[in-house]
Amino acid sequence: MSTIDYRIETGTEGDDPSFDARMSDLEQVRPLPRISIHAFCESNAMLQLMERCGQDRRMAKVSLRINSGSIDAAANMFATVSTPNLIILETATEPRSLLTELAPLAEVCDPSTKVILVGKHNDIGLYRELIRNGISEYMVAPVSMPDILTAVSAIFVDPDAEPLGRSIAFIGAKGGCGSSVIAHNCAWGISSLFSTETILADLDLPYGTANIDFDQDPPQGIAEAVFAPERLDEVFLDRLLTKCSEHLSLLAAPSMLDRAYDFETGAFHPILEILQRSAPVSVLDIPHLWTDWTRSVLGEADEVVITAIPDLASLRNTKNLLDALKRLRPNDKPPHLVLNQVGMPKRPEIAANEFCDSLEIEAAAIIPFDAALFGNASNSGRMIAEIDKKAPAAETFSQLAHLLTGRVTMKKARRGGLGKMLAALGRK
CATH class of the missing domain: 3.40.50.2300 (Response regulator)
Incomplete structure (x- = not known):
């Protein structure tokens, strides 16, 4: 008897015509x-x-x-x-x-x-x-x-049970690459474009910026949920949520340093389960950390998005993340890659095509550097599409919202060579 090999190795899916069909079958399993x-x-x-x-x-x-x-x-x-x-x-x-x-x-x-x-x-x-x-x-x-x-x-699994919502986890390949900004704009885009109830959970408890980006100052948020799991249910969660727009709610981080935020592996499991039952889409803004609890959250999410900038440290870290997530999620699609802040003046950077070819992955989105647009959005507590609907970045976030909710199919991964940058790093 032969069985199907479900190892996901970057670039090999093109060799198997049934790859997408099998991945689709798995995604339907609760x-x-x-x-x-x-x-x-x-x-x-x-x-x-x-x-x-x-x-x-x-x-x-x-x-x-x-x-x-x-x-x-x-x-x-x-x-x-x-x-x-x-x-x-x-x-x-x-x-x-x-x-x-x-x-x-x-x-x-x-x-x-x-x-x-x-x-x-x-x-x-x-x-x-x-x-x-x-x-x-x-x-x-x-x-x-x-x-x-x-x-x-x-x-x-009860066939009459309410369908579970999908969770989308965002993490940066390095600090300052803009993963939170990408997560917040995608959450807003999903909620507004499709009129889909969406919850944005800011998991960076000491330094989270979702409350600033949406111009909110909620008295409660995710800290009350994670530190009191015995109280957590749909009613309690609803009290902790802050309404950002008609279809978008925020589970805000306290963004305070009045305590240490050391969590065990399963600390966020109860929250993720409640989120899946409470909204069709949950966007998880994960801090740039590698701990037991972040590994656990990334392992459980339905989709993972890695945000990187076009430099050598991001290339190395993105490769390490892809390898680690392949081991954590052996039966899931590879994460989506967003290449951010591309074309910053006077900054030496790796060309986008070389960055992607080195990793043998197609970028889900390439976002040009635009200090004025993103700075204005951040300072005014609004999203990019609210500042300028016609901006290229606004269109990119719209396309990402379609991709992450399954309304479009991502292109096949590139089959290019390893690239001289990855060769310089050394393949493990």
């Missing part, structure tokens, strides 16, 4: 609840596939145990221990013998345990017989990761 799963794999391919499933961000709450073995091995194990919420079984057994082989396992399974069977025989009669006898799903090999995750989701 995060799974806190359940326990035991998988019993007869082949190395299935074993590797389940390991890949376990690395996926949608399985973050799932307790997964992967075993090499058959249906008999599962029956022997659960004769002495309680069964999990779900058992996934791979089998090559002939249809006429399959129910007989399943009988010992059925005797030791808890009534609430679900079973997914992956077999080699495409037989509608067998499928009906298995479903009639309590098997939750029968899948014909070879199966892919979206197949497995979709099947598990169909069993444990």
Whole structure:
């Protein structure tokens, strides 16, 4: 049995015509609840596939145990221990013998345990017989990761539940590259262009600028949520939000240094879950830090945007971010790259095409340096499109809003050489 390799390596998607379709399938799968799963794999391919499933961000709450073995091995194990919420079984057994082989396992399974069977025989009669006898799903090999995750989701995620909103995380490749400005303008663009309820969460608690950029002075914000997770629900969140426009709300940072802001890995998980249930789009403005909690937030977001400026430090840091996020998010699309402050007078810089070719990635947007436009917007507490709708930057933010909400498809990544700048840095 063969399985699909879901490793995402920059530039390789062009070799696989089904890449975009598979990524689209994965994007439709909702995060799974806190359940326990035991998988019993007869082949190395299935074993590797389940390991890949376990690395996926949608399985973050799932307790997964992967075993090499058959249906008999599962029956022997659960004769002495309680069964999990779900058992996934791979089998090559002939249809006429399959129910007989399943009988010992059925005797030791808890009534609430679900079973997914992956077999080699495409037989509608067998499928009906298995479903009639309590098997939750029968899948014909070879199966892919979206197949497995979709099947598990169909069993444990309520189809009548409210759809979850999408989260878009913005992070800068270095300090001062303008990631927050990009995040704020994209949030405003998504909310105004599509009349979509959007929440902008400023996660830079000591130095966040969202309140300044939107000319707000809220008495409460994200600090009250992160330091009192036991109080957090939709009602409490609503009290913490500040209305910036008809469809945009702000979860502001305190921007004060009256305490230390040291957070554990999962400190922002409750907030992200509430945000997903509260609005169709959440924009996460992440500070230029590399900590357990920032890695966790980046790993959970539906989309990631890296903002860089065209210099050597940004090139190095962007490469490191792309590599780290590939490991954190092995089954997701690569992050989007925004190249900002391009063409600053008297500043030596790397040409935009060389910057992108060095990383083997296409820039989602290239924003020219315009001190007057961005300075006026910042000082007046307005967004770029509010200052000048016809400015090239305003059009760029509009295009980004379309891209990040899935209203347009990004062009294929460039297939150029490594580039002399990356060669100078040294490929890891």
